[in-house]
Amino acid sequence: MLKTIPEVIAKARESLNTITAADAAIKCKNENGIIIDVREPAEFTEKSASGTINIPRGLLEMKMLQMHPDEDLAIFIHCATGARATFAAEQLQRVGYKNVWVVTSMLDDVCCVF
Numbered sequence: 001m002l003k004t005i006p007e008v009i010a011k012a013r014e015s016l017n018t019i020t021a022a023d024a025a026i027k028c029k030n031e032n033g034i035i036i037d038v039r040e041p042a043e044f045t046e047k048s049a050s051g052t053i054n055i056p057r058g059l060l061e062m063k064m065l066q067m068h069p070d071e072d073l074a075i076f077i078h079c080a081t082g083a084r085a086t087f088a089a090e091q092l093q094r095v096g097y098k099n100v101w102v103v104t105s106m107l108d109d110v111c112c113v114f
Contacts, residue, residue, distance in 0.1 A: 009086045013102065016089050021105035024076045031099075033074025036060070038088045043080065057084045061095050071096050078103035 003011075019027065028035055035052045037044050044054040055063045057079075068075075075097060077085040082104055089102045 005083060009083055012086050012090055016086065016093070017099075017101045018104045019076070019101045021078070021103050024078075024101060024103045027101070028074060028076050031074035033076055033099075034068065035076045035078065035103075036088075037079065038077055038084045039079050049078075052078075057088045060088050061091050064092060064097070065095065071098050073097070074099045074101070076101045076103055078105075 024035070027033065035049065037048055037052045037054050038057040038060060039054070040056050041054060044052075048054065064075075075092060077088050077092070077100065079085045079088075082102060085102045089100045092100045
């Protein structure tokens, strides 16, 4: 039986850390973490939160292992709606990152906080 994307995301989030943009901004600063925007570069250029790193979802695992090989690094992932961020967080956990968070707020909220 096929599942809808919202169903897949809801199931995935059961095993992921989720956080609001406001709480992520505080936690990221306190833990010296990074904020990753997993949207495509054109989307990121059009509108993005300050202090975020753009690594598109399709390149995330490879780039992260090269750029940030610390498995305990606090990583906060966001996108426009949370769908790509959820899938990206799953992948980072699969490769061994232990402190991964999905920012559940919409992009406008993230841009206001970070």
